[in-house]
């Protein structure tokens with residue numbers, strides 16, 4: 705009983721969260737990934753910029769902190785969030801989890817996209833996330849997978865992202 709505050713401090717040290725996102729692809733639309741513009745024949749259909757990495761990542765951070773998802777936080781009927789850039793969603797999420805005593809420690813990402821190949825953009829995506837989240841690029845994993853020509857990813861009907869994040873307590 706006497707050391708219950710010490711125990712809860714240990715429990716609060718790190719948290720893990722997961723998030724996913726999917727958008728339909730349409731020819732001629734811009735493709736943004738982690739706020740990096742990627743040259744592409746197609747891009748996501750979305751009210752916002754349809755940045756699947758930032759949407760999946762935001763949900764992962766909110767989940768790790770025990771909060772509701774970005775759909776609940778940024779209801780599309782709320783005029784404050786009209787035309788909100790995904791970068792701003794991440795900033796709002798960082799503020800929210802920050803108030804709860806959390807900050808990102810490391811993240812790992814998988815993007816499912818048939819084309820274009822993302823390997824040459826991997827470093828710029830990690831650099832962009834590094835600046836956004838104030839963590840080292842070495843703490844950011846980023847894999848790109850094709851759909852091997854089959855299914856909605858393989859037929860270039862959708863782009864998907866999966867994010868796993870570890871949060872660290874900011875409390876002593």
Ligand code: MG
Pocket residue numbers: 725726727754755756759
């Ligand atoms: Mg989305």
